[in-house]
Amino acid sequence: MTDPVPDRVIRVAVPVPLPGLFDYLVPSDVAVAVGARVLLQFGRRPLVGVILACDTEPAIERKRLRRITRCLDIEPLFDGPLLRLLRWTARYYHHPIGETIATALPVALRRADKADTDSRHRGWQIVDADSPPPTDLARAPRQREILAALAEAGQAVAHGTLLARFPTAARPLKALAERGLIETVDLPGGLEHGQAGTPLALTEDQQTALDALRTTNGFAPALVEGVTGSGKTELYLQRMADILAAGQQCLFLAPEIGLTPQLIARIRARFDMAIGVLHSARSDGERADVWRAAATGDADIVIGTRSAIFTPMPRLGLIVIDEEHDGSYKQGDGLRYHARDVATKRAHDAGIPVVFGSATPALETLYNARQKRFAHVRLARRATGAAMPRIKIIDIRSRPLAGGLSPPLIERIRPHIEAGNQVMLFINRRGFSPALACHDCGWIAPCTRCDAPMTAHAGAARLVCHHCGAAHAAPDRCEACDGTTLVALGAGTQRVAGALRSHFPDVAIARFDRDAMARKGRLESQLADAAAGTTQLLVGTQMLAKGHDFARLTCVGVLDIDGGLFSADFRAAEHMAQIVTQVAGRAGRAERPGEVWLQTRNPEHPLLQRLLTQGYDGFAEAALAEREATALPPYGHLALLRAEAHEPDPPHAFLAEAARLVPQGEALACWGPVPAPMARRAGRYRAQLLLHGATRALLHPVLDHWQQALPELPQGRRVRWSIDVDPQDL
Numbered sequence: 268m269t270d271p272v273p274d275r276v277i278r279v280a281v282p283v284p285l286p287g288l289f290d291y292l293v294p295s296d297v298a299v300a301v302g303a304r305v306l307l308q309f310g311r312r313p314l315v316g317v318i319l320a321c322d323t324e325p326a327i328e329r330k331r332l333r334r335i336t337r338c339l340d341i342e343p344l345f346d347g348p349l350l351r352l353l354r355w356t357a358r359y360y361h362h363p364i365g366e367t368i369a370t371a372l373p374v375a376l377r378r379a380d381k382a383d384t385d386s387r388h389r390g391w392q393i394v395d396a397d398s399p400p401p402t403d404l405a406r407a408p409r410q411r412e413i414l415a416a417l418a419e420a421g422q423a424v425a426h427g428t429l430l431a432r433f434p435t436a437a438r439p440l441k442a443l444a445e446r447g448l449i450e451t452v453d454l455p456g457g458l459e460h461g462q463a464g465t466p467l468a469l470t471e472d473q474q475t476a477l478d479a480l481r482t483t484n485g486f487a488p489a490l491v492e493g494v495t496g497s498g499k500t501e502l503y504l505q506r507m508a509d510i511l512a513a514g515q516q517c518l519f520l521a522p523e524i525g526l527t528p529q530l531i532a533r534i535r536a537r538f539d540m541a542i543g544v545l546h547s548a549r550s551d552g553e554r555a556d557v558w559r560a561a562a563t564g565d566a567d568i569v570i571g572t573r574s575a576i577f578t579p580m581p582r583l584g585l586i587v588i589d590e591e592h593d594g595s596y597k598q599g600d601g602l603r604y605h606a607r608d609v610a611t612k613r614a615h616d617a618g619i620p621v622v623f624g625s626a627t628p629a630l631e632t633l634y635n636a637r638q639k640r641f642a643h644v645r646l647a648r649r650a651t652g653a654a655m656p657r658i659k660i661i662d663i664r665s666r667p668l669a670g671g672l673s674p675p676l677i678e679r680i681r682p683h684i685e686a687g688n689q690v691m692l693f694i695n696r697r698g699f700s701p702a703l704a705c706h707d708c709g710w711i712a713p714c715t716r717c718d719a720p721m722t723a724h725a726g727a728a729r730l731v732c733h734h735c736g737a738a739h740a741a742p743d744r745c746e747a748c749d750g751t752t753l754v755a756l757g758a759g760t761q762r763v764a765g766a767l768r769s770h771f772p773d774v775a776i777a778r779f780d781r782d783a784m785a786r787k788g789r790l791e792s793q794l795a796d797a798a799a800g801t802t803q804l805l806v807g808t809q810m811l812a813k814g815h816d817f818a819r820l821t822c823v824g825v826l827d828i829d830g831g832l833f834s835a836d837f838r839a840a841e842h843m844a845q846i847v848t849q850v851a852g853r854a855g856r857a858e859r860p861g862e863v864w865l866q867t868r869n870p871e872h873p874l875l876q877r878l879l880t881q882g883y884d885g886f887a888e889a890a891l892a893e894r895e896a897t898a899l900p901p902y903g904h905l906a907l908l909r910a911e912a913h914e915p916d917p918p919h920a921f922l923a924e925a926a927r928l929v930p931q932g933e934a935l936a937c938w939g940p941v942p943a944p945m946a947r948r949a950g951r952y953r954a955q956l957l958l959h960g961a962t963r964a965l966l967h968p969v970l971d972h973w974q975q976a977l978p979e980l981p982q983g984r985r986v987r988w989s990i991d992v993d994p995q996d997l
């Protein structure tokens with residue numbers, strides 16, 4: 268009898284909030300590989316981990332190691348370069364490696380209970396595509412719509428995709444199948460096939476820009492700065508064509524609200540290639556499939572939002588980040604990464620180009636372009652030759668606002684409506700009004716769990732906290748003085764829409780905000796109506812600011828920009844300028860010239876003046892000078908340590924202990940602890956400590972030290988803390 272072959276030792280990244288890797292045993296006859304997932308028991312919990320090393324010397328006594336439950340992948344999901352990127356990400360953002368890798372995985376692939384999901388899934392297709400649709404579906408509108416959608420797709424559509432578009436599709440699908448009109452099919456891997464389309468003949472500007480993008484080999488970051496409609500997307504498409512022709516893969520990122528059906532359709536109509544879309548409307552299963560298809564190299568193009576930056580792509584040849592200034596590229600919790608920075612690192616390591624596109628680049632990106640770290644190509648004119656709209660101010664000091672609208676603005680809107688054109692009004696606040704106040708004593712209805720007023724909804728009948736989600740009926744008397752006159756202060760989208768209805772009773776109005784879009788498919792249908800010109804008045808938040816073409820839009824009103832001029836957040840002015848420029852870019856896209864009106868109480872504000880007289884470029888120059896003078900990013904570097912607890916004292920005590928660990932020096936400063944901008948949220952008290960370094964290199968040793976030492980601090984167990992490198996909001 269021979270001795271049994273001993274188990275092998277593997278080192279695994281496990282999704283737990285602990286630093287380091289964990290060793291497990293694998294029976295010697297089980298095939299394992301670096302980058303494959305394993306199912307294991309951690310304590311008593313089943314978890315999905317990823318193997319980072321095989322046949323290692325165990326870090327603890329062998330007999331104390333446990334065996335994995337089983338290996339989940341025959342082929343590794345992560346290749347070496349991607350694992351190196353994830354290790355860098357974990358180090359740079361000072362986040363545990365196991366959680367970092369889990370963040371990269373689609374949800375369906377990180378869940379222990381669904382670890383063995385079949386990657387094939389169900390789709391639907393029309394049985395006889397050549398015969399005309401039956402005429403007796405008049406009384407079954409859902410069936411008709413689904414049939415039309417399948418006919419339009421011209422190929423099988425995944426079950427999950429149909430459900431995302433038609434939430435009540437289950438029954439009509441069954442009915443259609445019973446009549447033999449449609450049938451289910453197995454779909455491989457969640458990919459779709461595009462069609463070959465003809466590229467547009469480039470304008471001179473575009474050609475110059477494309478030539479500039481083509482001059483460099485290897486790692487080549489480039490900023491494409493071009494006003495809305497200047498043909499950036501066409502430029503990306505033609506650059507992608509080069510890369511795809513060379514047999515490489517392209518990764519295209521867009522913000523959630525920028526990842527519109529129009530954009531996807533444009534890519535699909537250009538390339539006769541396998542395309543995978545990682546969209547929030549897709550089911551977990553479909554997203555996992557796209558991800559796998561990218562990993563095997565079956566997907567030529569992957570389109571997705573922030574987290575798609577971690578998609579495994581063995582033949583990756585180009586990364587495009589559209590609307591690179593968008594705040595959604597920074598993750599706000601857990602692994603607080605910025606997809607733009609991860610993309611730069613990924614492109615650097617892979618030795619490939621990365622394109623950042625925007626009409627209003629982030630100041631960080633402009634700075635990189637100025638420092639010649641990024642190439643800077645510009646598209647100054649609109650590709651279609653349409654004129655840029657003029658931006659003008661309406662001074663609302665001492666003017667009565669009704670529903671957020673000043674009388675002069677109404678009069679400016681009217682001719683556009685009467686001429687049959689479209690008008691868009693932008694206000695970055697959803698709900699009816701941002702606060703409900705007592706007319707007698709000034710009391711403002713607060714959220715009991717947050718340091719913030721409740722937002723009034725539904726004509727001030729309901730109060731909703733936008734920070735913790737608390738909601739209840741509005742009170743009918745003041746809690747302080749018992750007065751009965753409660754007034755809604757200020758305006759949100761609902762109130763603006765209501766006011767417009769009274770001024771323009773016969774005009775179709777559409778509201779775009781998170782509340783209005785809560786129902787799936789609503790955004791698409793409202794956008795389609797707006798694109799077709801059937802809705803003349805559009806009211807909305809950020810959601811309206813980008814990515815859409817409304818041919819008849821000739822007038823844009825921005826109702827409230829003053830918040831951006833006077834805010835504790837040093838990025839507020841930048842965001843204001845970006846939003847004004849973006850919404851302005853919506854106007855007059857085609858042959859109709861546009862105008863843009865800003866309501867403000869601060870018409871003389873220097874940054875605003877700069878924006879109006881010299882455009883975003885001029886604004887950015889002034890804003891960068893301010894940043895330089897105050898040593899704020901991109902001239903200085905920040906990291907934030909946040910702490911929160913159910914009692915008020917522990918966060919401060921914890922942060923004070925953390926501050927004592929920081930060596931004070933001229934080039935390194937530690938500010939705080941101070942209460943967070945919202946000192947209490949959802950019942951938790953919050954405080955923060957800001958670390959400022961003249962260079963990044965100064966910050967990282969402190970953060971390393973914190974990562975090791977903070978869990979051991981006396982107060983460390985009493986608070987929830989997190990490190991945020993390059994924080995976006997302070």
Ligand code: ADP
Pocket residue numbers: 467468469470473493494495496497498499500501502650651
């Ligand atoms: P951006 O991405 O900068 O907003 P797009 O690429 O979407 O710009 O182009 C704006 C509009 O101009 C689109 O309708 C597009 O089809 C059109 N367009 C872009 N490039 C050209 C071109 N070279 N010739 C004609 N039309 C163009």
Ligand code: ZN
Pocket residue numbers: 705706707708709710745746747748749750
């Ligand atoms: Zn009162």
Ligand code: ZN
Pocket residue numbers: 714715716717732733734735736737948949
């Ligand atoms: Zn609240």
